[in-house]
Amino acid sequence: MKPLPLSFHSGDAVKVAKSLLGMDLVHVVRGRARAGRIVETEAYVGPHDLACHSSKGRTQRTEVMFGPAGHAYLFLVYGLHLCVNVVVGDGAAVLIRAIEPREGIPEGVRTDGPGRLTRALGLSLSLNALPLNQPPLFIARGESVTPPHITASPRIGVDYAGEWAQKPFRFHDRRSSFVSHAGR
DNA sequence: TTCTTGATCGGT
DNA sequence: CCGATCAAGAAT
Numbered sequence: 001m002k003p004l005p006l007s008f009h010s011g012d013a014v015k016v017a018k019s020l021l022g023m024d025l026v027h028v029v030r031g032r033a034r035a036g037r038i039v040e041t042e043a044y045v046g047p048h049d050l051a052c053h054s055s056k057g058r059t060q061r062t063e064v065m066f067g068p069a070g071h072a073y074l075f076l077v078y079g080l081h082l083c084v085n086v087v088v089g090d091g092a093a094v095l096i097r098a099i100e101p102r103e104g105i106p107e108g109v110r111t112d113g114p115g116r117l118t119r120a121l122g123l124s125l126s127l128n129a130l131p132l133n134q135p136p137l138f139i140a141r142g143e144s145v146t147p148p149h150i151t152a153s154p155r156i157g158v159d160y161a162g163e164w165a166q167k168p169f170r171f172h173d174r175r176s177s178f179v180s181h182a183g184r
Numbered sequence: 185t186t187c188t189t190g191a192t193c194g195g196t
Numbered sequence: 197c198c199g200a201t202c203a204a205g206a207a208t
Contacts, residue, residue, distance in 0.1 A: 056205075075191085076201095078190055078193080078202085079200075113193075157192070
């Protein structure tokens with residue numbers, strides 16, 4: 001399970017969002033890996049994207065989104081749920097919305113949904129801004145040989161973003177049954 | 185300093 | 197449909 005180089009995550013957010021499908025997200029806790037295959041992502045394309053947090057400008061929270069590609073951007077929504085993103089660069093990032101359990105996740109624990117997968121992997125806000133090319137948190141090429149069948153649709157929960165809410169920036173592997181419920 | 189608002193989820 | 201629950205940003 002070898003981490004992808006940081007350069008894998010740089011470039012166009014839509015492209016990175018698609019290419020992350022099929023990759024493994026890995027969290028190492030006390031020497032044990034918890035991992036899942038990424039099956040659903042959303043692209044937040046930059047400061048001009050009104051659904052993107054960086055559209056509020058550079059703040060303490062969004063600073064990491066303007067940093068180098070391949071770093072983690074984690075934030076708390078609704079005071080309850082953590083979301084993980086891969087920074088693409090220039091204020092853009094890719095939200096990971098669902099994974100298929102691969103290793104170290106107990107049977108029956110749900111991983112379909114941004115808040116559920118972060119809980120299943122045991123992520124915390126302290127992982128914010130860490131590079132995703134080494135433990136404790138990294139992304140590796142998935143072992144699956146079969147490529148994902150990619151379907152695009154509008155992003156979820158961003159109705160406030162006007163016309164940006166309609167853009168087909170959500171991507172999922174339609175072969176997977178672990179895609180988040182909203183909009184399957 | 186206080187006020188408002190969520191890139192959600194689980195239970196009615 | 198509704199309420200939980202809290203960090204960050206905006207307003208004061």
